[in-house]
Amino acid sequence: MIGIVTWSDIDATERARLLARPAAVGDERLRQSVAEIVQRVRADGDTALRQLTRQLDGVDLENFAVSGDEIEAACSALSADQLDAIDTAISNVRKFHEAQLAAPLAMETTPGVRCERISHPIDAVGLYVPAGTAPLPSAAIMLAVPADIAACPTRILCTPPRADGSADTAVIAAASRAGVRNIYKLGGAQAIAAMAYGTTTIPKVNKIFGPGNAWVTAAKTLVSADADGAAIDMPAGPSEVLVIADAAANAAFVAADLLSQAEHGPDSQVLLLTDSNDLAVAVQREIESQLARLERRNIAAEAIQHSRIVVVANVAAAIDL
Amino acid sequence: MIGIVTWSDIDATERARLLARPAAVGDERLRQSVAEIVQRVRADGDTALRQLTRQLDGVDLENFAVSGDEIEAACSALSADQLDAIDTAISNVRKFHEAQLAAPLAMETTPGVRCERISHPIDAVGLYVPAGTAPLPSAAIMLAVPADIAACPTRILCTPPRADGSADTAVIAAASRAGVRNIYKLGGAQAIAAMAYGTTTIPKVNKIFGPGNAWVTAAKTLVSADADGAAIDMPAGPSEVLVIADAAANAAFVAADLLSQAEHGPDSQVLLLTDSNDLAVAVQREIESQLARLERRNIAAEAIQHSRIVVVANVAAAIDL
Numbered sequence: 189m190i191g192i193v194t195w196s197d198i199d200a201t202e203r204a205r206l207l208a209r210p211a212a213v214g215d216e217r218l219r220q221s222v223a224e225i226v227q228r229v230r231a232d233g234d235t236a237l238r239q240l241t242r243q244l245d246g247v248d249l250e251n252f253a254v255s256g257d258e259i260e261a262a263c264s265a266l267s268a269d270q271l272d273a274i275d276t277a278i279s280n281v282r283k284f285h286e287a288q289l290a291a292p293l294a295m296e297t298t299p300g301v302r303c304e305r306i307s308h309p310i311d312a313v314g315l316y317v318p319a320g321t322a323p324l325p326s327a328a329i330m331l332a333v334p335a336d337i338a339a340c341p342t343r344i345l346c347t348p349p350r351a352d353g354s355a356d357t358a359v360i361a362a363a364s365r366a367g368v369r370n371i372y373k374l375g376g377a378q379a380i381a382a383m384a385y386g387t388t389t390i391p392k393v394n395k396i397f398g399p400g401n402a403w404v405t406a407a408k409t410l411v412s413a414d415a416d417g418a419a420i421d422m423p424a425g426p427s428e429v430l431v432i433a434d435a436a437a438n439a440a441f442v443a444a445d446l447l448s449q450a451e452h453g454p455d456s457q458v459l460l461l462t463d464s465n466d467l468a469v470a471v472q473r474e475i476e477s478q479l480a481r482l483e484r485r486n487i488a489a490e491a492i493q494h495s496r497i498v499v500v501a502n503v504a505a506a507i508d509l
Numbered sequence: 510m511i512g513i514v515t516w517s518d519i520d521a522t523e524r525a526r527l528l529a530r531p532a533a534v535g536d537e538r539l540r541q542s543v544a545e546i547v548q549r550v551r552a553d554g555d556t557a558l559r560q561l562t563r564q565l566d567g568v569d570l571e572n573f574a575v576s577g578d579e580i581e582a583a584c585s586a587l588s589a590d591q592l593d594a595i596d597t598a599i600s601n602v603r604k605f606h607e608a609q610l611a612a613p614l615a616m617e618t619t620p621g622v623r624c625e626r627i628s629h630p631i632d633a634v635g636l637y638v639p640a641g642t643a644p645l646p647s648a649a650i651m652l653a654v655p656a657d658i659a660a661c662p663t664r665i666l667c668t669p670p671r672a673d674g675s676a677d678t679a680v681i682a683a684a685s686r687a688g689v690r691n692i693y694k695l696g697g698a699q700a701i702a703a704m705a706y707g708t709t710t711i712p713k714v715n716k717i718f719g720p721g722n723a724w725v726t727a728a729k730t731l732v733s734a735d736a737d738g739a740a741i742d743m744p745a746g747p748s749e750v751l752v753i754a755d756a757a758a759n760a761a762f763v764a765a766d767l768l769s770q771a772e773h774g775p776d777s778q779v780l781l782l783t784d785s786n787d788l789a790v791a792v793q794r795e796i797e798s799q800l801a802r803l804e805r806r807n808i809a810a811e812a813i814q815h816s817r818i819v820v821v822a823n824v825a826a827a828i829d830l
Contacts, residue, residue: 280618287616288626293608297601305609 190446190475192468192497195509206496207509210426210457222377222406229381234388240378247353252389254355254371262360274325274362281333289337312342312391314383314418315368316398317359319347319375322451322484324399325362331397332366342391343368346383348375376400377407384411384418392418399424401453427452428459432506433471435464442467443474446495447488454490460497461506468497511767511796513789513818516830527817528830531747531778543698543727550702555709561699568674573710575676575692583681595646595683602654610658633663633712635704635739636689637719638680640668640696643772643805645720646683652718653687663712664689667704669696697721698728705732705739713739720745722774748773749780753827754792756785763788764795767816768809775811781818782827789818 193206228236234252241249254262263271293305315331317324328345335343345368347359355373363371372390374382380400386392396408396418405424411417429449433442446458462468475492479485500506514527549557555573562570584592614626636652638645649666656664666689668680676694684692693711695703701721705728707713717729717739726745732738750770754763767779783789796813800806821827 276619280622283618284616284624287614295605295608297604298597301601303605 190472190492190495190497192472192499194499195505196501206498209428210455210494218402219406219410222403222410225377225403226381226384226407226410229378229387230385234390237374237378237382237387237390240376241349241374244378245349245375246351247349249349249353249373252372252374254360254373258354259360259364259371262355262357263364265357266361270358271361271365274329274358274365277326277329278333278362278366281329282337285334285337309338309340310394311340312344312393313340314393314396315343315345315363316379316383316396316400316404317345317347317363318398318400318404319350319356319359320401321487323347323356323359325356325358327399328359328362328368329366332363332368335397336367342370342393344370344372344383344391344393346372346374346379346390348379349373377403380404380407380411384414385416395419395421397421401425425453426455426457428457430459430461432461432503433464433467434462434503435467437462437467439467439470439474440478442471443478446471447475447478447482450491450495451482451484451488452491454487456488456491456495458491458495461500461509462497463500463502463506465499468499471497511793511813511816511818513793513820515820516826517822527819530749531776531815539723540727540731543724544731546698546724547702547705547728547731550699550708551706555711558695558699558703558708558711561697562670562695565699566670566696567672568670570670570674570694573693573695575681575694579675580681580685580692583676583678584685586678587682591679592682592686595650595679595686598647598650599654599683599687602650603658606655606658630659630661631715632661633665633714633716634661635714635717636664636666636684637700637704637717637721637725638666638668638684639719639721639725640671640677640680641722642808644668644677644680646677646679648720649680649683649689650687653684653689656718657688663691663714665691665693665704665712665714667693667695667700667711669700670694698724701725701728701732705735706737716740716742718742722746746774747776747778749778751780751782753782753824754785754788755783755824756788758783758788760788760791760795761799763792764799767792768796768799768803771812771816772803772805772809773812775808777809777812777816779812779816782821782830783818784821784823784827786820789820793818 225240228240237252238249241247290307294302296302313335315335317328332343332345345363347355349355355371360371380396382390383393383396408420409423412420427449429446431442431445442460446460450456450458460471479488482488500509546561549561558573559570562568611628615623617623634656636656638649653664653666666684668676670676681692701717703711704714704717729741730744733741748770750767752763752766763781767781771777771779781792800809803809821830
């Protein structure tokens with residue numbers, strides 16, 4: 189059960205512990221293993237990718253590309269409701285990102301001195317979509333739609349293969365409907381290395397985007413530090429969310445928002461700040477009841493262990509905090 | 510003398526060598542020394558700063574802050590023309606950067622779902638302005654003006670002390686006229702460490718901006734990899750510039766543009782692409798004649814050694830290249 193603490197009741201040490209963010213993962217041993225994987229992919233290309241995919245994903249793949257037939261099959265395998273949900277999400281993400289397109293800027297700062305700022309799409313982008321314990325068609329959409337709006341000429345997407353050699357149907361369908369034609373069944377550090385350096389079958393990209401586990405994050409950090417590698421969006425994770433809610437909030441919605449991030453991983457951390465004791469107790473109860481119905485309840489429950497509901501004096505105090 | 514090559518005359522190996530960018534500096538020994546400096550500043554704060562400033566800048570400083578009197582003296586020491594030039598530069602930079610202020614974005618993607626993008630100024634920014642072989646009031650302006658437009662509440666600037674314990678007058682005047690009140694006489698890796706971690710006298714900042722030599726760059730890279738350190742704009746340098754010019758260009762202007770970056774350091778690299786043999790020869794001659802009059806001619810001449818004028822078939826080919 190998620191703990192409730194009253195901010196004014198705890199001392200400085202407890203406050204600091206409560207606000208400590210989950211540590212970014214990746215110890216030295218992991219970094220070493222990832223460096224070896226990256227090195228193997230750089231040296232042996234597709235051969236290394238096949239060996240690593242056999243060894244780490246337990247599947248023999250001759251060809252990593254998801255074929256046109258596989259894309260069609262993935263879309264057919266989803267219900268009309270599921271495809272509708274994907275299309276609605278694509279449309280919403282598109283609206284918000286199209287509004288962010290930077291207008292070209294041109295001005296004369298001094299007579300005869302014309303200054304311009306011009307945005308160019310990145311030539312080649314690589315999108316990574318995790319699909320281990322939880323496939324993320326949402327991530328495919330949030331990555332592919334901006335790349336489509338920016339009109340990046342080359343857009344490829346890697347997502348891990350399943351034991352039967354296929355990729356997640358919802359991820360494939362979402363990516364293809366969001367405008368990605370080149371999808372590869374490749375996961376983990378080997379996928380990042382393949383996109384950063386290129387192989388015979390995987391094009392080299394300029395920048396890699398997307399979330400991932402500790403291996404993926406370590407590989408992204410590694411290739412971005414190499415001038416011959418690729419730029420990255422940022423090292424991702426662990427997931428965090430902080431909700432501020434007062435007595436008028438719907439406890440079920442607040443609990444669902446907290447659990448949506450808690451279920452990302454056992455190292456996720458979620459916080460609720462509220463000025464209402466009643467809401468605190470109601471959300472605590474809601475989390476328990478929703479947790480019981482979650483597929484990923486074991487993961488979320490672990491994250492909830494080091495998450496907290498904090499009762500503060502008023503909303504202004506919550507914002508300060 | 511800068512070399513002229515005709516693109517169609519050289520083979521693939523020579524082409525690759527010609528387009529190879531100067532390597533980012535920083536070997537393992539340098540990184541180790543910088544790590545030690547950063548560690549000393551973290552552990553011993555101002556005491557370490559005093560020791561390092563004595564050891565590396567050869568000057569005993571009890572107090573790093575540039576006083577109000579020193580700022581006034583710096584402004585008085587400059588001629589009216591120099592102050593005018595500074596104010597003109599500030600006004601030009603301000604115009605171009607004010608036009609880049611991001612407008613807040615708010616929209617309803619779906620009835621009831623309001624999405625916003627809001628820009629907040631960074632709380633505390635640290636600006637670094639080199640002042641070793643060439644003090645850079647221009648850098649002070651280009652760093653301080655955007656921080657002023659963004660209205661970052663805390664803006665501090667570090668620039669190396671000279672042997673007499675003062676800082677460069679033009680840098681101080683430019684920084685103060687661009688809205689920076691807190692200027693510190695601190696240079697190199699120790700300045701970066703002080704801003705990243707804070708000391709009794711130097712406030713800790715969230716993000717560090719500005720160019721610097723190999724020590725500064727290594728320190729910025731180091732503190733940005735530490736979650737307790739500070740973010741950075743980017744690792745800067747070596748300087749590069751590529752000019753594309755046709756027969757109508759003014760050879761003296763082109764030469765001046767190339768030399769303005771060549772003089773940054775012996776590892777700078779400048780390239781001119783042109784479709785005109787006549788312009789190539791005229792620029793080559795102009796570089797020789799302007800170089801002879803440059804204060805920093807030894808540095809620029811070294812950079813010119815590994816710089817080139819490349820003659821191509823037409824401007825379209827230059828752009829492709």
